[in-house]
Amino acid sequence: MLKVDEIQALIPSNIKFSDLIYVCVVDVEGQIWYANTKFQKFVGQKPLSTCEVNFSECFPDLDNDELHSFWIDVIGRPNECIKLDIDQNEGSSSWEFSALMTLEGDFGGIMGVGYPKKVVVSSATDYSFPKDVNPAMDIFFQLDHKWQFLNVNHLGEKFFEQKKDKLLGQTLWQVYPEKDIYRYALEFKKAKESKTMRVFEDFSTLNGRWYKIYILPRKAGIDVIFKDISHIQNLSEEIQQLQLTLQSVLESSEESILLVGRDLKISGYNSKAEKFIKKQFKRELNDGDKFSNYLSEGLDEIFLKEAESILNGKFKSFESEIVLKGNNSKSLFTHKFFPLIDPFENIVGFGYAFKDVQESTSKEKKMKAQNRVMRDILHHQSTLLRSPLSSILGLLELIDHSQLDTENKKYLSYLKSLAQELDKIIRQNSKKVSDLD
Numbered sequence: 001m002l003k004v005d006e007i008q009a010l011i012p013s014n015i016k017f018s019d020l021i022y023v024c025v026v027d028v029e030g031q032i033w034y035a036n037t038k039f040q041k042f043v044g045q046k047p048l049s050t051c052e053v054n055f056s057e058c059f060p061d062l063d064n065d066e067l068h069s070f071w072i073d074v075i076g077r078p079n080e081c082i083k084l085d086i087d088q089n090e091g092s093s094s095w096e097f098s099a100l101m102t103l104e105g106d107f108g109g110i111m112g113v114g115y116p117k118k119v120v121v122s123s124a125t126d127y128s129f130p131k132d133v134n135p136a137m138d139i140f141f142q143l144d145h146k147w148q149f150l151n152v153n154h155l156g157e158k159f160f161e162q163k164k165d166k167l168l169g170q171t172l173w174q175v176y177p178e179k180d181i182y183r184y185a186l187e188f189k190k191a192k193e194s195k196t197m198r199v200f201e202d203f204s205t206l207n208g209r210w211y212k213i214y215i216l217p218r219k220a221g222i223d224v225i226f227k228d229i230s231h232i233q234n235l236s237e238e239i240q241q242l243q244l245t246l247q248s249v250l251e252s253s254e255e256s257i258l259l260v261g262r263d264l265k266i267s268g269y270n271s272k273a274e275k276f277i278k279k280q281f282k283r284e285l286n287d288g289d290k291f292s293n294y295l296s297e298g299l300d301e302i303f304l305k306e307a308e309s310i311l312n313g314k315f316k317s318f319e320s321e322i323v324l325k326g327n328n329s330k331s332l333f334t335h336k337f338f339p340l341i342d343p344f345e346n347i348v349g350f351g352y353a354f355k356d357v358q359e360s361t362s363k364e365k366k367m368k369a370q371n372r373v374m375r376d377i378l379h380h381q382s383t384l385l386r387s388p389l390s391s392i393l394g395l396l397e398l399i400d401h402s403q404l405d406t407e408n409k410k411y412l413s414y415l416k417s418l419a420q421e422l423d424k425i426i427r428q429n430s431k432k433v434s435d436l437d
Helices: 004-010 037-043 064-076 154-160 181-194 230-252 271-281 299-311 358-398 406-436
Strands: 022-026 032-035 082-086 093-101 107-116 139-143 149-152 198-204 209-217 222-228 256-261 266-269 316-324 329-341 347-356
Touching: 004 032, 004 093, 004 107, 022 037, 022 093, 064 082, 064 093, 064 107, 139 154, 149 154, 181 198, 181 209, 181 222, 230 266, 256 271, 299 316, 299 329, 299 347, 329 358, 358 406
Parallel strands: none
Antiparallel strands: 022 032, 022 107, 082 093, 093 107, 139 149, 139 222, 198 209, 209 222, 256 266, 256 347, 316 329, 329 347
16 A cells, blocks of 8 residues: 555546535545545544544444445456445545556555435425525424424534434424424424425524525425525625625715616615705616716716726816706806725725815905915015114114203103014014914
């Protein structure tokens, strides 16, 4: 027998790494030397590459003597593939076994390739099972017309926490774990009376899992399948949470926002956009509407010119006037186009944010005009007033104090102090003008 790494080298990669089929290599005694991931998951064993597990241990229903004879038969026909069907609780599977030979023609083991198959669970089956279920891989049980168990697979045993031999003969309502049994009873009754399949979803409080439940009426009774959809339900909840988060972000924005897919159809919006569209276009905004229906006159031409670059992920921002149909007046708007990117960095569309800035722009222009007037005043103070004031200060210095009596000397000191204070104020205003510039 070859070493494990030598055996792996002989197995074709497309078989060895397949997620659809079981692959194993055994010796003449059935000891497993190699098993791929799918086979290990199927039998619920730890890694089977150390020759510690026999093939017969994985399928207890197989007869050891017959299995040994089968291995001998495979070795004796090195150029043939010999089929073997295995049916048991863990699920039915079909296998093909052949001798694994080296390039030199030496025996390397017996390679088995298997795949799960849908089992025929009732000879009284009136029609096939739905495509998205498999009685071998999902929880499955059969009931007669008195609601008594006729059959149950190994997943059903785990679900009801009872072995098959104890379940057989009991009624479903004696062992069913759900408290909301009346709803289930109603669905079972409808299926039985209408002779049509019933399908519904429910959360099991017993194990905290979501199931899609199929009730299929048969001639001999009813087939029931519980398909675990917890991963789908959890994903749906995550998506809903993301949508709530996105909507919260959209609503907190000061702008009106539309989310647009690559097909140029609206996939989301905030309440500000909804109100504007209703007022401007006299219609309700809905997901799936064409984006072009909500482009105001003039803006449609700008968008058509930039559409290709916007869909390629380019950010665009500009201002333009829109004629408001409510009062037939023009108002200035800002327009922003930004890319929408999925977790795989694919551009899936774009966002369009717009905002009426006419009032804020007018206020800003008014404020700028007021600032210009203030600067002019300060400029006049620093130039026109400063020159004569400097002359006054100079003349005050030339006055002969000896020619003044005590009363006039006092008035002169007041005048000089006030002139100096005025000069200080003008100098400070002049500095402020310089700092603004």
